[in-house]
Amino acid sequence: MINLKVVSPQKVIFEKEVEMAVLPGAEGDFAAMPNHSPFISSLRPGQMVIMSANKVDESFFVSGGLVMLKEKVCEVLVDQIESLSDVNSSNYQQSKTFQELEGNDTALGTFEQVVNNPPYK
Amino acid sequence: MPNLKELKNRISSVKSTRKITSAMKMVAASKLRRAQDLAESSRVYADSLSFILSSLAGNTKNSSDLPEILTGRENSKISLLIINSSDRGLCGGFNSNLFRNAKNWISEQQEKGKSVKIITVGKKASSFYRKTDLDVISNFDDLNSNDKQLQVSEEIKNKIMELFENNEIDEVSILFNKFVSVITQEPTYQSLIPLSNEEADEEVTDTSNAVFEFEPDKNELLEYLVPRNFLTQIYRSVLESSASEHAARMTSMDNATRNAGDMIDGLTLTYNRTRQAFITKELIEIISGAEAV
Numbered sequence: 001m002i003n004l005k006v007v008s009p010q011k012v013i014f015e016k017e018v019e020m021a022v023l024p025g026a027e028g029d030f031a032a033m034p035n036h037s038p039f040i041s042s043l044r045p046g047q048m049v050i051m052s053a054n055k056v057d058e059s060f061f062v063s064g065g066l067v068m069l070k071e072k073v074c075e076v077l078v079d080q081i082e083s084l085s086d087v088n089s090s091n092y093q094q095s096k097t098f099q100e101l102e103g104n105d106t107a108l109g110t111f112e113q114v115v116n117n118p119p120y121k
Numbered sequence: 122m123p124n125l126k127e128l129k130n131r132i133s134s135v136k137s138t139r140k141i142t143s144a145m146k147m148v149a150a151s152k153l154r155r156a157q158d159l160a161e162s163s164r165v166y167a168d169s170l171s172f173i174l175s176s177l178a179g180n181t182k183n184s185s186d187l188p189e190i191l192t193g194r195e196n197s198k199i200s201l202l203i204i205n206s207s208d209r210g211l212c213g214g215f216n217s218n219l220f221r222n223a224k225n226w227i228s229e230q231q232e233k234g235k236s237v238k239i240i241t242v243g244k245k246a247s248s249f250y251r252k253t254d255l256d257v258i259s260n261f262d263d264l265n266s267n268d269k270q271l272q273v274s275e276e277i278k279n280k281i282m283e284l285f286e287n288n289e290i291d292e293v294s295i296l297f298n299k300f301v302s303v304i305t306q307e308p309t310y311q312s313l314i315p316l317s318n319e320e321a322d323e324e325v326t327d328t329s330n331a332v333f334e335f336e337p338d339k340n341e342l343l344e345y346l347v348p349r350n351f352l353t354q355i356y357r358s359v360l361e362s363s364a365s366e367h368a369a370r371m372t373s374m375d376n377a378t379r380n381a382g383d384m385i386d387g388l389t390l391t392y393n394r395t396r397q398a399f400i401t402k403e404l405i406e407i408i409s410g411a412e413a414v
Contacts, residue, residue: 007169009271009353011162026337040173041336042345066346068173068333075169 002034006076019052023067032074039069045110049120059084061114063107089116128392139381146374153367160360167353174350176333190285190347193315197291200230201238205297205362206246208262212366213373216245222308223296274356282348297358298365304372306365313351
């Protein structure tokens with residue numbers, strides 16, 4: 001298990017032990033698992049998922065940020081994050097992320113894409 | 122002998138002042154709790170970010186490889202100071218301490234042959250520095266909500282990035298009241314350009330056993346990190362300053378309430394004595410009148 005800690009500039013969003021987390025790194029998606037080599041990367045807008053037993057447990061949209069990966073700890077510094085369990089293709093335009101991303105075409109485009117057709121299901 | 126009516130009016134006016142100050146104290150106390158929570162919860166992000174930045178900068182052996190915006194320019198001529206004051210008064214020495222401190226800092230810089238530019242945050246600073254002959258670049262005020270605080274921090278960050286790129290400034294520092302405890306707030310400087318390594322030094326032990334890989338490469342990461350770090354540090358100073366402001370207001374309003382109470386006690390005593398003296402005087406007049414008959 002790896003300790004996944006998701007932090008926004010305002011607060012710690014959540015912190016929990018997970019089996020595996022897949023993150024949208026700037027140069028491609030990568031999975032954070034225990035004993036990964038120390039690694040720092042920026043994030044592109046995309047989908048972040050928490051997995052256990054090869055199934056997606058939880059799914060989020062992140063609008064960008066940074067990740068610092070150590071042996072047992074994965075710290076994700078996000079700009080904006082939204083859980084995709086309560087956002088779907090019919091109501092995403094009312095979501096907080098949608099409103100905050102207005103004017104940011106790439107991130108907003110990715111958000112729409114992720115909501116309508118998430119890469120990890 | 123004091124006039125009874127006058128005394129009575131005096132007492133009631135001090136009483137209503139006491140009501141106001143005690144209400145302000147309670148408002149400040151509840152706002153303080155929120156501000157303190159915000160300041161503390163934002164610390165996690167800021168700490169991680171500066172850890173990443175320092176391990177990135179520490180990883181680069183030759184400091185000349187680092188961009189100027191991290192290391193500062195040689196022969197820096199123009200310093201920028203960002204002063205975090207409050208929008209409202211009635212908070213004791215909060216602002217005056219800050220301005221006194223800033224004055225010393227500015228004259229120190231001028232002795233070193235640097236010129237000083239200023240960005241003010243809060244109405245108190247903008248009205249104070251308007252009267253001086255210092256170069257005030259911009260003012261930001263009405264920081265009454267958290268969203269606004271973040272937005273202002275973002276604007277300040279953009280401003281300093283732009284000024285630095287246009288060679289209009291060489292160094293940037295922030296001055297804010299650091300929240301030490303409810304009764305102590307400390308005017309504190311933090312250097313943004315060049316990057317201060319205070320925090321980096323503390324965590325050296327932690328970095329030494331983990332050599333990070335970076336993706337994308339360091340320069341691209343730095344390009345992303347540097348502005349983000351400015352934003353976070355500015356935002357953090359704004360939050361600290363707001364927590365300090367509420368704490369300062371709470372303490373000074375508490376004192377004011379207590380002083381008003383003392384004053385009321387004193388005045389009531391005088392009032393009662395005077396009233397008693399009047400009664401005695403009237404009695405004497407009646408008795409001596411009756412005796413005369």
